[in-house]
Amino acid sequence: MKFIKNKAFIGTALMVALSLTSCEDILDEQPRAIYTPEFFQTETGIYGGVTSMYAHLRYIYGQAYYYNATETGTDEATYAQSADQNFKVMDISGQGEITSTDSRADVLWGAAFSNINTANGVIENATELGTIPDAVVAEARFFRAFDYFQLVQTFGGVPLDLGAGELKFNNNPVRFSVRNTVPEVYTKAIFPDLLAAVEQLPANPRVTGGATQTLARLYLAKAYLTYGWWLENPDNIPTYPEAPRTDPDGHDAQWYFQQAYDVAVNAIQNPGPFALQPTYYDVHVGTNDRNPEILLYADHTETSEFYNGGSLTYGSGGAPDNFAVWMMTWNYTNIRSALDPNWTNLVSSVQRAAEQHLGRPWTRMAPPIGVITNTFADKTNDSRYDGTFTTVYRGNWPKGGVAAPVVYNANSLPVSPGEPILTFLDEQPETPISYPTGAGKSNIGAGELPGRSDFVIGPLDISRIVYPGLWKLGTYRTDNGDGLGQPNAASTRPFNIAKFSELYFIAAEAAVKGANTQAGYSARELINVIRARAGMWRYDNNGDAVKVEDHSEEMIAATPEVIDIDYILAERSREYYAEGYRWFDLVRTQKWEDLAGTYRIAGSNYGDHTPETVTRNIQPYHYLRPIPQGQLDAMGMTAAEKAAYQNPGYN
Secondary structure (H helix, E strand, O other), X not given: OOOOOOOOOOOOOOOOOOOOOOOOXXXXXXXXXXXXXXXXXXXXXXXXXXXXXXXXXXXXXXXXXXXXXXXXXXXXXXXXXXXXXXHHHHHOOOOOOOOOOOOOOHHHHHHHHXXXXXXXXXXXXXXXXXXXXXXXXXXXXXXXXHHHHHHHXXXXXOOOEXXXXXXXXXXXXXXXXXXXXXXXXXXXXXXXXHHHHHHHOOOOOOOOOOOOHHHHHHHHHHHHHHHHHHHHOOOOOOOOOOOOOOOOOOOOHHHHHHHHHHHHXXXXXXXXXXXXXXXHXXXXXHHHOOOXXXXXXXXXXXXXXXXXXXXXXXXXXXXXXXXXXXXXXXXXXXXXXXXXXXXXXXXXXXXXXXXXXXXXXXXXXXXXXXHHHHHOOOOOOOOOOOOOEEOEEEOOHXXXXXXXXXXXXXXXXXXXXXXXXXXXXXXXXXXXXXXXXXOOOXXXXXXXXXXXXXXXXXXXXXXXXXXXXXXXXXXXXXXXXXXXXXXXXOEOOOEEEEEOOHHHHHHHXXXXXXXXXXXXXXXXXXXHHHHHHHOEXXXXXXXXXXXXXXXHHHHHHOOOOOOOHHHHHHHHHHHHOOOOOHHHHHHHHOOHHHHHOXXXXXXXXXXXXXXXXXXXXXXXXXXXXXXXXXXXXXXXXXXXXXXXXXXOOOO
16 A cells, blocks of 8 residues: 555655654754664664654644645635636636645545554554653654554545555555454554543643643543544434444443543643743734644744754745645735825735735635634624634735825825724624625725725625735744835744634533533533633734733523533634644534534625635535545555545545
């Protein structure tokens, strides 16, 4: 099977050995030409293998085409004006079919299995050496479970035998593969590894950003919860390879929901060095990256191209760059203002800049209108809308070399640098917005309201070409100086993967599914911890001003007395919008078609503000992604065997 391209290659596609010693507090990546089995049987090789597991995260998280596969087609995202087939097919809305060739879940498949084999090698060789601490081996066990958990949610049952036996290290190419069932993957690989990781990982990370007991508990609780849903299978979604919805260990779904609840609450009560940030803004503002709410991230840096894993001056549009946020960044640089009130000298008043509100536009993904009007309906008390989107685009033309103290904007009124050029309104105004025919004065089809110098677009008027940007993942650098910085470079921020806050959601969801709860930890009480935090403001992000307000009481009062799955999913979307959670959430709970079967958005031309309702053709087989064609092509199996290996619906 296509997991080892040659016997000298073990580990990630970095093609380097990454060394780490136990006395260091950061990951020290050192280049080598190859990994060899002999090198892997040394302490240096073991530590290098463990370090490569952190590096392999860059090939999945922040990789925009995989990011697209986790968001496009859900109620959080659709394709945007400049989307190619990578994005359109994932929308399942008549723009093409998802196939084994164009499903970008192949990114996960390729990166995960090579890392799993590295983990197998670390675990086996560390045991034989006898000098590697259990806690270091537990990091490898965590990552093996982590990858298998992502794979089983995405593809169904996947191989535990890479050619040398189940969960064994393989250093020879193999051109045949057999898929294990979903219960086998969970009970033979995911649960044993995560239980060992919980037992053996330290409370405090061995290195900055390293795996901890709290991280392992998060994924153990999440795996229990997901497997419980799989056993229950409320909407009779098919699985593959076909297997009874029974647990080899004899437990029912309710047992797993209880385990999920108990493990998550235990992690909340014993957090180690982790904690919720005081405000939602603090979680995502670039100045506070790697904060104590983040349990795991794919790291990058602006200080070294080697340690960053990519160029610091230009983004390649490929892994290991972090370029996901480009996809939901529309081309705001097309906004025009004038140097005189008569509109005879036009300038680009919002220049492309390496700044969290701006960044590099690709216009590949867009939020449907329901995200703005329904998911984030409360924009007064709840800070998460303001802490998620860029809704105000401010003038920065002097940084682009335009020496003008003001430009003329909406209603031919003057605007100074730093003032709003374009605003996406929180609510549809009572006074109708005066929109032009076509692109109009703004050049992007934005409208005007009496007395306002900024162009405006209402929440019901967003389109596939003009929509609020994604601030929370936006570019942040400290080396811009007084200029525009390096806006074409990939983001040097870490891509957050796991957060302490999710423990509250996992425990609440398990409680809704019937788990017995502890005093003070009911579903509503758990969700209200998150909602109370969402009501705390310290900064008005889009107003660009300090805003110290406490709306936690209003947020708690608005929480329903009885929490159900739909409410938890809505709350998860408010908390984790566009962070790569949504497809997994909808598949786990089998709510994909219910919540994302239709959506509304206007078209792909400037000046189009008439939304249309789009219906998606979500079928039960879509709940699994296709096995990548590259994997099938690499296997020396008959056509019939390959057809049987593929998930149904994709042959």
